[in-house]
Amino acid sequence: MEVTKPKRNKLLRFIFTYVFSQDHKMIAKQYLFTAIFWALLGSLFSVIMRIQLGFPDADVSWLKPVLGRWIQDGRLDPEFYLSMVTIHGTIMIFFVLTAGLSGTFSNLLIPLQIGARDMASPFINMLSYWLFFISGFIMFCSLFLSTGPAAGGWTSYPPLSALPEALRGSGGGVTLWIISMVFFIVSTLLGGLNYITTVLNLRTQGMYMTRLPLTVWGLFFTAILGLVSFPVLFSAMLLLLSDRTLGTSFFLSEIYIGGRPLHFSGGSPILFEHLFWFLGHPEVYIAIMPAFGITSEVISIFSRKPIFGYSAMVVSFFIITILSALVWAHHMFVSGMNPFLGSVFSLTSFIIAVPSSVKVFNWLATLWKGSIEFTPAMLFAIGMVSFFITGGLTGLFVANPAIDIMVHDTHFVVAHFHLVMGSAAMFGFICGVYHWFPKMFGRLLNPQLGYLHFWITFAGIYLIFFPMHYVGMAGFPRRYYSFTIFESFSKYYDLNILISVAAFATFGGQLIFIYNFIHSMYRGKTAGRNPWRANTLEWTTEPVPGHGNWNGSLPVVHRWPYDYSKPGAKEDYISQTVPYSETMDSNLPEDQPRPRGGKSNIKEGEKKDEDF
Template structure:
């Protein structure tokens, strides 16, 4: 299928496709450890992110134990509680979600979906993973230094984060900041690859508007990350200087442990501006790849073209661009000039429009489709539901007035877990069930997959939906215990216990998923090259799993967009991207010249 004649008259020669020099390693170490193959690097990224994600999952259970059953576990004191909260947040946002979506799926899917042999700079790509691994190890080292990891909250607000008395100020915070800097350097190496590969190494006929939305999502997220992560880097470097070298970028005239410090003039708000200048785009750095992937999952499993492809692409671009001018909505009650509230509330609510359009288009993709309720499809629908819920609660928090009583309460915790934790995780699970057959040649077990889905979907909803309401009552976040606070009703404690039990069940179910991954690798049903009957190029490779170089002798040539499902008159209900118009079989036996032009 892939070897089609290259027709010089109808296609301009692409810039560098096919001339790429690939390193062909022979040893095991060269193939699987120091590999320059994007697919191996993707799996390395995925495994590392999963491992560190499991650590964060355990931390979240410890947090929940304390909240659900206060002071029943003597292991958790106020300091370690905050340390767990901090590490859980930081790991999940940066080291799990960002790494697995961009480093994992980006590496696996970009070259395959664009029809490239590999990333543009394979050596740099390899360095990217090893730098990422180094950053993870530095972060983990924070658990073992005296004083433990930082307990400043993942937002690391100074002065608290670097003041004496804060847990981890003796070493944990340094390791965390250094680890972030290393992560950003590693990510930049990978990010260069993703951007250049998408722009440069697309195969013949793969025009921008024929790219699968997965690639669009990862591409836009990478562009944003390359511009936003520097803000975190700058903030981390300046914070390190404040901590280690005694500068006063962020440190005002203040006391520490009751003693007057040498600092003066610095501004804690400056840090917050830098942090959220990264932090808000970061939300979309995680969300956009998920948006892209879920679009493809929905199209494939509903056997229908994605509705409003051009609108979807432009919504991604607009969200990406706008996300750089909304950061201060995290700071409505931060003590900044309150007049900024007008501006940032407006920009924030404007960004809801393209996001809503995406939701409509996903739902309209289901409408009049031919929906297969496969495990990836279940997760995709789970994403839609969760994302709609989380997105709508965002309208409360983005609207500056409603944010005042709700900020720093469990409403916020519920909101961002719904929209930024559960929703992307649903997509990640769906994507793993979807592409696992391509990665291994075997299907994941369906029954285990369905159990995994239902427990995760219902369980997480039970965990996070009620949190909004205790937040409405005013229950503050990042509290070790609630003591006798008068405005908090006693029933909150009962609810917290319930949430904790749900959390433990959901967490335990993830072990089932890991078991499924391992078991199916050896015992899973053989999948064949294209089990889902999908159109995109990764399913058209001559080998499954694809070998080094992806496409055998000749690169595929692309003749159509990736959403030719249910094409009227065609014999099959899907036409792969590399099938030329003249090769399409029609029901009446006649060749049509084109179709669907409006």
Template sequence: MDEPRSFWRKYVFSVDHKMIGIQYIVLAILMALVAGGLALMIRAQLAWPNTGMFKPEAYLSYVTMHGTLMVFFVISPAISGLANFLLPLQVGTRDMAYPVLNMLSFWTIVPGALLMIASFFMPGGAASAGWTAYPPLSAVESVNPGSGWGQTLWLLGMALFIVSFTMGGLNFLTTILNMRAKGLSMMRLPLTVWGFLVSTVLGLLAFPPLTAAAIMLLFDRHGNTSFFLTDMVVNDQLMALGNGTPLLFQHMFWFLGHPEVYVIVLPCVCMMFDIIPAFTRRPVFGYRPSVYSLLVVGFLSMIVWGHHMFVTGMNPWVGKYFSVATVIITAPFSVLGVNLLASLWRAKLRPGVPMLWCLAVVSAIGFGGLGGLFLGTMTSDIYFHETYFVVGHFHLMIGTVTLLSIFAAIYYWYPKMFGRMLNEKLGRWHFWLTALPMMSIFILMHMQGLGGMVRRTFDTSVYAYNETNAALTIPITILATALFVGQFLFLFNAIRSVRHGEEAGRNPWQATTLEWETESPAPHGNFGETLPTVHRWAYDYSVEDGDRDYVSQAAEGRA
């Protein structure tokens, strides 16, 4: 394919997977600033509840939009961006299977993000039914102010996101399955690629029921139907809304919602398997068990959604099933975590900023996973469900684990994106200003939850028993502010290093996978005249090969 010359074809409507990947990451960063700002407003209200800064309904819309934006328009596009950038390079091909569809995928998520932002300016404000959008909160306009046009735009924005995800996902999948370089069998794939593969399949299987639910909810709002509505009392008035059931929405939502956690966590964990060996200079521990565990985790994640619904009054036997299945997931997931730990065992670590992030990710997986046990078990979840224990837990898993590993990945692959290294000193400051506050915030939230502090509440000081928990609230807000401010170090570093960073060269980390075979930044078409041929797995470290201690996947010779 000819290299595009014009500005529009090269930087805006580009079909080159590397440019689309960077576009996704830039979108994620912009949305992260919005969603992070919302988080600060939430924290300000919680720390100083009686100043009258925000109205209660505005607070609820900040909580809703913070969650929605972070999950679907920050973490997801950041991972899509990394997948876009890495997949064709790591499987040794020139571009995605269907580059035009790839471009369409990006230009579908952008209007989705704009709709989400636009919902703040609707009468009644942005959606405020929570990121889960449970009806009747999200379906009946008189229930809350955000349930007007804000909620409709929210649903349309989600629909665009799902369409974008489907287009991107189909591309990821066929690229991995069909476009692999000669010799690159499935069991020679880097675990990063495996992570994207499993996560894409999960997403493609789990999103359609949410699409169905969103369409039905739109009809409930604007088409006079009552799929999710039943007769109920609103503002002291009996409303005859119909004879549907809100419970159906919860099932359809969480059938997506739980796999979605794994859609974003699994590729993040798997990227660690590729970054860590470059710094320990040893193969990862247990490649095959990791692949098999990944597949088992993926399968199990599709059949445990009910553990989000223990307090809906479901049949206790159904709850028991969901409890047991959830606890079983711990086993294969622990294999992944323990393999990461074992990869570090007795290694002489090379210093490097990406490695710092990896270590933080491993410990976040440990903390987060431990809290998950209490929430997956029905008996303890019923106590914890409405508290900050849940907030702390899911932020550790789908906030901390993912963001920290996305940063690890950006620090690690930035040289391949721009041909220059990120500044190391700024990187270290950024690391400590991110990892320390993040871990502390969410571990402290677990403690508040143990003390019974209720979530989704505008002013928790109205409950007298919260006085003991309140002591932690202001420290958490201060830590959150430090976390937000720390990110500007990264922004400064990332923008400055595009021009002023140290030249990286082809393979600054002495790593084995295919993306390091080509120039940095990789040229249009990725690999010059001939595509690489693969001769071995992705983790040939700790071998003697002349003056080098690693053998690239594409190097000929010893198999």
């Protein structure tokens, strides 16, 4: 760790070790803790939503001590309900599944798995976290506004989000929401730049791009995608801010509200929808691609088998990255957009399902004839695949404009995306936490509690989101405070209760994880160097590596990361650092050393510990 300094600097040392640290591992932990905080808060909000939807007639005065004046006459305020919808979405998508997932694992794994001492720019990395922190702090503050936080949905379509007359939360709430988003975008861009640069430039000797673990591939493409799409959201936020404060008409036109016509003319809310979804759709892949990577890695390790179709996996990542920027308007089939555009975006949306299916088939093929160890991480990886299949297949319904007419903006869509990019990405996240906890804290999470956590969460999520498809098929629109007013939608009283109860239980199950996490951090079983018998470079460091990661010189890579159960090898794994010359018994014809194709910017002689 840090060099011991005189005692009077204890506070400073604490601050620079734990707060303003430039060590990528510490920043990863900071991201993780922040994400866990937000995930708990976000799911708590969904519990409030489920109380309302499951029991629309119940008296909720007992929530008054917490929610105060948002409870009136024993009822939840409808606008507060909408705030919960909005903030739940924003928190979960941006703070947990973007910053939390990418932030934690890009920071932790990219340098460790490519054999670098730290990120390309540790300072920008630190800056990226603290901008994210500020963004979250602003969002948190907005919860306590007297007019309530933003309530126009995470999509924040104007005019609803632009006019305080339309919705009280669109006053100060949306102003803070926009500012928070702006900070968030800057944070994501700085982070993404750093990840890309690091992967391209700081790979250790022998770590060709073709030898990168799939986690790094996933995080790499995620960063690229973020870099391409987040600036568009940034522009949308600026234009929205300008409409709200400077009186411009980018998104507003012909509005009569609050008893008077407004001066806006010539703008179009559809333009905002295009700008928003140009980020909004890649965003779901930004959430799921790191989970793809983590899952591929974990499934391979615990099946004790090489990942099937490594290059197909990478090609799939590539295709997804390209195509995900070309599908955004499938969120707008019934927005009044030209039907021909609907056809075009429908086609691209169907095609993007191909690389996703290839990934699923590859995971199945990896499991086939494996020797599977069910660690909690492996269970969560299997759960992730299961959710991804279930949610991905309903994607074929909503990609089709002819069906979308019926299911657009209903709970069918809610069920679809919660499974495919919410729960699946979340499971990827949790899977990663179980798997790399030893690298972060040098201790193992307790597996028994992990099993409990997995089974409660897995069964719970299916009980929440599978029945929700039926509610959506009956036509129940999303973001509805109550279904009792419409005869058409009140068919599934019982299913809604089931969903709510399952949601409460699932939320309760997460407390097991929190307990396990905190307990194991201090008193868990010590892990040792390589608790999972895995090949990648992070397991060649000390159990808890200091700043700089490797003592002495950087490891040299000689092979791809998935040599598990290779016939003829002594062990069922061969670390990436083991040269082929040491494993003559297990070498295959294609393992013969090739002439150097890749590049390494640092020559071996220069790779001494200068900086650390």
